[in-house]
Amino acid sequence: xxxxxxxxxxxxxxxxxxLASMIDVVFLLLAYFMMxxxxxxxxxxxxxxxxxxxxxxxxxxxxxxxxxxEVLVLDGAPAYRLGPRSFGDATxxxxxxxxxxxxxxxxxxxxxxxxxxxxxxxxxxCRDTGFEQVTxxxxx
Numbered sequence: 001x002x003x004x005x006x007x008x009x010x011x012x013x014x015x016x017x018x019l020a021s022m023i024d025v026v027f028l029l030l031a032y033f034m035m036x037x038x039x040x041x042x043x044x045x046x047x048x049x050x051x052x053x054x055x056x057x058x059x060x061x062x063x064x065x066x067x068x069x070e071v072l073v074l075d076g077a078p079a080y081r082l083g084p085r086s087f088g089d090a091t092x093x094x095x096x097x098x099x100x101x102x103x104x105x106x107x108x109x110x111x112x113x114x115x116x117x118x119x120x121x122x123x124x125x126c127r128d129t130g131f132e133q134v135t136x137x138x139x140x
């Protein structure tokens with residue numbers, strides 16, 4: 001049995017692709033990838049706020065002790081602690097931070113149970129006294 005295909009019929013039936021659907025899919029994928037792309041620099045690639053400074057004469061790194069302001073609850077009330085000294089308000093904390101060297105920066109370490117306002121006022125007190133490098137650190 002021999003099947004014969006008419007050549008005139010096959011030539012006129014060509015497959016036509018609808019490019020409008022393909023263009024829609026491409027633009028949807030483009031929009032999806034643009035919206036889910038992270039533009040900001042990842043945290044693990046950021047440089048740390050506090051860095052060691054070089055001694056200009058010897059070229060060695062200098063030892064420094066960064067200032068750490070601890071915000072914690074002492075005797076049932078929120079307080080600030082800077083080294084061995086404790087403060088109950090932000091004004092006395094500002095007075096204690098004023099004579100410290102500003103170049104090395106400061107850490108604000110906040111413990112559990114402290115109201116957010118106390119943590120924010122500690123950071124603001126550090127900024128008000130001239131510290132440009134203030135690092136917030138939640139206590140573990």
